Amino acid sequence: MQYSIMLKPVKIGQILKISLLLALLISLPRSIYIYNMLSDGNLELSGDLLIDFLGRYVFFVVFSWIMLQFNTNTVYLYFKESPRLRVMLSILVNILILILFLNLFNYLFPFITGQEMDDRARGFSNFNYTVLMVVLFFIARVLRLQTDQQESKLENERLKQQNLQSELAALKNQIDPHFLFNSLNSLTSLIRDNKPATQFVNKLSHMYRYILQSGDSNLVAVKEELKFLESYAYLIETRYRDRFKLNIEINEAYLDEKLPPMALQLLVENAVKHNEISASHPLKVDIVQRNGSIFVENGIRPRTNLADGTKNGLINLKKRYALLLKQDLTIRQDNDIFSVELPLAKEA
Helix, strand or coil, rough: CCCCCCCCCCCCCHHHHHHHHHHHHHHHHHHHHHHHHCCCCCCCCCHHHHHHHHHHHHHHHHHHHHHHHHEEEEHHHHHHCCHHHHHHHHHHHHHHHHHHHHHHHHHHHHHHHHHCHHHHHHHHHHHHHHHHHHHHHHHHHHHHHHHHHHHHHHHHHHHHHHHHHHHHHHHHHCCHHHHHHHHEEEHHCCCCCCHHHHHHHHHHHHHHHHHHHHHCCEEEHHHHHHHHHHHHHHHHHHHHHHHEEEEEECHHHCCCCCECCCCCHHHHHHHHHHCCCCCCCCCCEEEEEEEEEEEEEEECCECCCCCEEEHHHHHHHHHHHHHHCCCCCEEEEEEEEEEEEECCCCCC
16 A cells, blocks of 8 residues: 555554553553452552552553554654565664663663562563564554555545536536537638638637546546647647747657646646746746656746636646545746646556
8 A cells, every 4th residue: 555645644542542451451460460469468558569550551551652653653654655664664663662661661660669670570571561562563553554444435435526526517517519519610610711710729629529538537648638738739829929838858658657637738727827928038838757757847937917716726636646646746946947746657
């Protein structure tokens, strides 16, 4: 299972309850022993005895809580992409925590109880902590898997709900495609002598067809996106002429890989919406492939009359990447360059 920033942590309260219960269970043999000694009259109840018992119990609780917190949440937060490294680190840190607690307990024991711990008691204590460490390691794994499964079910339900809402919105807003295509064809016949206008309508028709066809797909091939982007770029170039330039450099080996529909078009549209486009300040958008991802980059020259709501497209795209690919959309803005990295999914 691959983890992302959306990793849901195991609840602190749940970890604390398990820690309290485990500490109680591992203290149970000693509790029974003390009870029997008290019942037989071989031991008297005293403040030192209670302090000894409570001190051991508190140490077990703290040890259990730290181990569970580390093995269920912390290690997954910082080592998301490398399961092998995560396991090796978990084992190493668990051993270090065990050694630290054993030394700390042995050091503090005389101060807590007022008496030294003999070798037999120290060996028994070391054994208890070692067994507890192994048990906690496996409990942490079960907790992590359980939490991930619950989150996966919730995420699937969210996706189903979003798909239903999208389908409903499409049904509400969709004009009969045949009607629109027939209207575009009729318009083409009226302006057939005007080649630029005919080309414009044909590109618009291609865009609409692609939007309808890709509506049923969560991911599309890069080559299909580029065809759609070519039509969209034509519409922009028709408006801005030589004030707008689109540069595409993508290796053919990546053309069959996948990304969410209209991702490239959305980022080009975002660049057009946000930046000044004039004869003195033309807009150039570069779409290049590096390190298995596609980067969409443009110079930054903000418009003075930026319309409200222009960030919704980027937010929508980030959500789609998180839901569909379990990956982050990396956005950078430095040296007057705005750059968005689009990770690609391998061809299924």
